[in-house]
Amino acid sequence: MPVRVVESNAAPQVSGNDPGNRSPLPPSSLLAAGQAFSGTQNVSNQQKEEAWRVNVQIQGVDLEHGYLCGTMEALNVPMADTPVITFWEGEIVDGKNYTFYTGKWEATREDDMRHWSKFPSFAPLQGQVESDGGRQLDLSNYPYIFMRWKEQYFVNVGTDCGLTIAGFYYVCFSCSDGSISGFYYDPNSSPFQKLELKTVNEGRSGFSFSSFELQ
Numbered sequence: 001m002p003v004r005v006v007e008s009n010a011a012p013q014v015s016g017n018d019p020g021n022r023s024p025l026p027p028s029s030l031l032a033a034g035q036a037f038s039g040t041q042n043v044s045n046q047q048k049e050e051a052w053r054v055n056v057q058i059q060g061v062d063l064e065h066g067y068l069c070g071t072m073e074a075l076n077v078p079m080a081d082t083p084v085i086t087f088w089e090g091e092i093v094d095g096k097n098y099t100f101y102t103g104k105w106e107a108t109r110e111d112d113m114r115h116w117s118k119f120p121s122f123a124p125l126q127g128q129v130e131s132d133g134g135r136q137l138d139l140s141n142y143p144y145i146f147m148r149w150k151e152q153y154f155v156n157v158g159t160d161c162g163l164t165i166a167g168f169y170y171v172c173f174s175c176s177d178g179s180i181s182g183f184y185y186d187p188n189s190s191p192f193q194k195l196e197l198k199t200v201n202e203g204r205s206g207f208s209f210s211s212f213e214l215q
Contacts, residue, residue, distance in 0.1 A: 030178030030199050031068075031145065033061050037180055039197035041074070043190065052076055056180075056197055066097030068147070071155065079162040085155040086165055093146040099133035100125075102148060105168050106187055115170040115183050116146070118192070122172070147171040149182070164188070169195060 037056040053075040061068045068090040075083045091098040102112050113130065116122045121144040122129075128137050139145075151165035167186025174180070178199030183192050 030175070031058070031061065031173055033058055035178070036200045037178070037197035038200045039180070039195070041184070041196075042194045050078075054195065054197065063092065063094075066092040066094045068092065072149075072151065074163075077163065080157065082156065084157055084161060084163060086151040087153055087155055088149045088151045090147045090149045090171070093134065093139070093148075095135050095137055095139060098148075099135055100129045100146065101133040102168075105150065105185075107168075107185060111185060112170075115185055115192075118183055119144075119146075119170075119172040119181065121174075122146070143175050145173040145175060147173065171195070 035058045039054055040051045041054050042051045055073040055075070056070055058068060058070040060070075069088065070090070071085055071087055073083050073085045074080075077084050093100055100112060100116055101109055113126075116129070117126060125134060125137060128134055149169040149171055151168070154161065154163075154165070164186065167184055167189060169182040169184050171180060171182040180195065180197040182195035182197075184195065185191075
C-alpha cells in the first residue's frame with residue numbers, strides 16, 4: 001500500500017508434469033488460515049529513505065483453487081493518524097489455476113519476468129517459465145510457493161488517505177521457515193518496493209476453504 005510516487009529518472013530439481021493430473025500444492029503449516037507475519041516494506045524513493053512496519057494475517061486458504069486472502073496493516077504511515085489496514089486476495093502460482101504470467105493489473109510478461117527474477121529461488125524455473133509460463137512445472141514439492149497479492153479495499157480508512165492500492169505484490173514464501181519476500185508493482189509508484197516478513201506465533205484464527213473448518 002505504498003504512496004504513489006512517480007520516479008523520473010544448489011537448486012532443487014523441478015520436474016515436468018502433466019498439469020491436468022497435478023495435485024494441488026501441499027499444505028504448509030506456516031501458510032494457513034490465522035497465521036501471522038510481521039516485517040517491513042521499503043517505500044524509499046529518490047527523495048528519502050523510508051520503511052513501514054507491516055503486519056499480515058492470512059484469513060483463508062483454498063489450495064485446491066490456488067486462492068488465499070488476508071489483511072495487511074501498515075503501522076507507521078506518515079500521512080495517516082492510525083495504522084492503515086487493507087484486505088487482500090492472493091493467487092497461488094501452481095500451474096493449474098495460475099501461472100507466473102499475470103495477464104492483468106497493467107503487468108506485461110516483461111514486468112512479470114523482471115519481478116520474479118529478483119527472487120533467487122526462481123532461477124531454476126526461469127527457462128521453463130519463459131517458454132510457457134510454467135504450466136509444465138511440477139511445483140508440488142518445491143520448497144517455495146510463489147503468489148500474487150492484490151489489495152482489494154481499505155478496511156479502516158477512506159480512499160482519500162493518501163495511499164494507493166492500485167498495484168499488487170509478487171510474493172515468494174519459504175515453506176521451510178515461513179519467511180516472505182515480495183515486490184510491489186504499480187507503474188505509477190516507486191519500483192521494486194520490497195516487502196520482507198517473518199512468521200510470528202500469535203495463535204491461529206481464520207478459516208480454511210478446503211476443509212470448511214473454523215479455527
